[in-house]
Amino acid sequence: MPKTMFDKIWDAHEVAAGLIYVDLHLVHEVTSPQAFDGLRLEGRQVRRPDKTVATADHNVPTDGTPAARLIADELSRIQVETLERNCAEFGIPVYSLGSERQGIVHVIGPELGITQPGLTIVCGDSHTSTHGAFGALAFGIGTSEVEHVLATQCLVQRRPRTMRINYSGELGAGVTAKDLILATIGRLGVSGMVGHAVEYAGETIRGLSMENRMTICNMTIEGGGRAGMIAPDDTTFEWIEGRPGAPEDYDAAVAEWRKLPTDEGARFDTEVDIDAAAISPMVTWGTNPGMVTQVTDAVPNPAEWGTESADREAAERALAYMALAPGTPMTEIPLDRVFIGSCTNSRIQDLREAASIVDGRRVADSVRAMVVPGSQQVKAEAESEGLDEVFTSAGFEWRTAGCSMCLGMNPDILDEGERCASTSNRNFEGRQGRGGRTHLVSPRMAAAAAIEGSFVDVRQWA
């Protein structure tokens, strides 16, 4: 019987009914301390430290602080130092502050070449879906599950349903993978993928780089999806070749990986078709990623949605929080801050695209803008290309690697009432700082918004 890629990976990892073997466990400082504590309380060991790796990302300052003990915020310092101590005690490799391999967990996995096709990958972070871009089955778990994986290298898991989203047509000039996934979530809603492992397929996806594919899989969770996946191909294999974690017998590995894509005729529980050529640059207007529209549109008017709609009430509350009046053109929304970074959009291609917009221009006087590379290696690579110069001479701050202003657990936060164009993944109330207002956009759109001081249709800047 023809099988989906999800079925092939799941079936190869089922130790017993409902018990899945984990090939790679990524760990960070926020969701792991209670799990390590649990192990100690029960006198348990980490079963496979050789399939586990840790980094510090959520809490780290992005001002170049070179070691955990020098983090100014006491609670953050304790959390990062606790991670280092736990990893030392249990024999887990850790790339903490000061390591040249430190960075956002979903950036360093692919960068090290340890994110590979056919693997099961978990992490105590909902954006673990990112790694599915390599044809892996990857998803976020809670702290109790982190402890379970540490102790047993397995996870109790119900088999999700499957969904395939087929994209046709080419993305227009200036339209990016970020716009594609925002448009998809706008159409399906923030719970449209709940309970599903989602495969992104079609000619549009085949033509995308690994960075672009990661952006798409990353935001699967914003549609409620359990895991996002893209079939591995030559683009995938070229990315992995030569990286530190690449398989020793690379050709044999590639031969195995070529068997992973979904078989012709395999059945999905749900199929969706989307015309990628019709997608425009997108901007969110509300307080979840599904509240999104084209940059050429205006802030919607929920009053026109009918009185029975629960969506209407949510939208009205969102507009009040965002301080936006219905009918306002998206291009007339003034901005205070711009953030380019996060596990969604902080890889080298993202920075190159943003830099191509910024080059030779100046950040608007009213805007404070920052670029935060996803890892120390991305930072080094960007600097070797002179991208840091492009950004700083335009008036951007150039920071060191971390989650930064995506979630406000470190000093990079919005002040009350500030409005930010952000390349991150969540525009929830208070996400970037209490009372802060977030608009999600692509790196190109964020870069152009920094220059203009308000949103612009980046297609006109080509």
Add this chain to the structure above:
Amino acid sequence: MRPIDVIEGKVSVLDRADVDTDQIIPKQFLKRVERTGFGEFLFYDWFRSGELELDPNPILVAGRNFGSGSSREHAVWAIQDFGFQAVIAPSFADIFYVNCTKNGLLPVILPEGSCREIAAAGEARIDVDDQTVTSAGGVVEFELDEEIKHRLLHGLDDIGITLQGEEAVTAFEAGGGADRGPVTTAL
């Protein structure tokens, strides 16, 4: 985890859809390295601004897609620490639902109409074994995975159960099942 059998008492109502875990427990409270003490930070911004008030009753009735967004288990710890023992909603986000079951916070999925009836009744009785919710609006049944139900009823430690079947894991590894992927300690 404490065994749970019957949860009975007054109902608090949060009539909003897509409530995300950033609202349930904002990020500035995720820096603790313990599991306890999160209750006072539940819905911190909403409570503090006065736009939401909830009494710490045994049961919370919430809107669809409750617990979306971040995987932070702190959201479950905060809800429990505040006093809720069960959350009834038309649907839950996947990771949040699992996190509930790992901590003995009972997630009950019921149609919107039933949720409204229970909210209107103001109090309810949830029987885990029978998989029923009884209120002035009547008796409704809910679905619960047999495995999860067994663990909740007996307060069983997930890891303990898996380790009891450890031979299966060892056999899987010995059979080559664990040969995929990188050796992180050799990078």
